[in-house]
Amino acid sequence: MLGHRREEVVLAASLSSLAGFVDAVGFIAVGGYFVSFMSGNTTQAAVAIADGAWHDLLVAGSLIVAFVVGVVGGSLAASVRGIRRRPVVLALVTALLVIAAGAHAASAPVVLCALVVAAAMGAENATFERDGEVSIGLTYMTGTLVKLGQSLARVVRGDRDRAWLRYAVLWSGLAGGAVLGALVYRGLGFASVWVAAGGAALATLVTYARDL
Incomplete structure (x- = not known):
């Protein structure tokens, strides 16, 4: 997170x-299951x-x-040589979301459509990969909150550490998006995926x- 440009941090917050x-x-x-937060689904399972x-469990x-x-x-798409990684990965995410929304419009079961959305969220995490490892997690925030807390601890000790701001922005992006998603769902239902x-x-x- 700290090694990324400000534009990249804004992109990361937007994708979160x-x-x-x-x-x-x-x-x-789906009734209490997650399409991007797999720790929650693991506990559910x-x-x-x-x-x-x-x-x-199923x-x-x-x-x-x-x-x-x-x-x-997403990782395979990001690893293809001779292409610009992020636009290709995000194009894959877009395509999967369109497939999920289109399948729902064609009366496919919501659970099956949610599986495609979950695949899209998995692919999204390849947006920020370095040497085959995710440098910014976009769909999970536990690690981000830990780093935020560690940065705040350094501030309390008197260090001039502003890294916590970046972690706070990333977490706020996820939280704000969730609020918006819940509000839009009230009017559009699962068609909100469009x-x-x-x-x-x-x-x-x-x-x-x-x-x-």
Whole structure:
């Protein structure tokens, strides 16, 4: 996070907002499951095993698998030589969101559409890769909050550390996007994913035009 330019931090916060947006939509639509926050689904799966709730385990487990498949796809797209990584990865994210929204419009089950959205969120994490490793996590914030707290601790000790601002912006992006997603869902339902697809398409164009 600290080794990235300010423009990249803004992009990261925007993409975290996108993740928060679709996570709220998926959480409401699927009934308490996540399309971008896999730690939550892991806990859901664990509780389902303990309770013998096999349907819940199937839903949570399928979302986790779809997310990992998306990560694989995004990483493969990011590793192709001779292309600009970020626009290609974000184009993949856009395409998956369009497929999910289109499938819902064609009356596909919401759970199946949510799996495609989860794959899109997995792919999104390849936007900021360095040497095959994610340098900024876009769909999960626990590590970001830990780093924010560590930076604030240095401030308390008297250091002139402003790194916490970047971590706060990233977390705020996810939280703000989730609020917006929940509000939009009230009017559009799962069709809110079209809005997310539009946001991803805009991010694709911006990264291409600004050579990010």
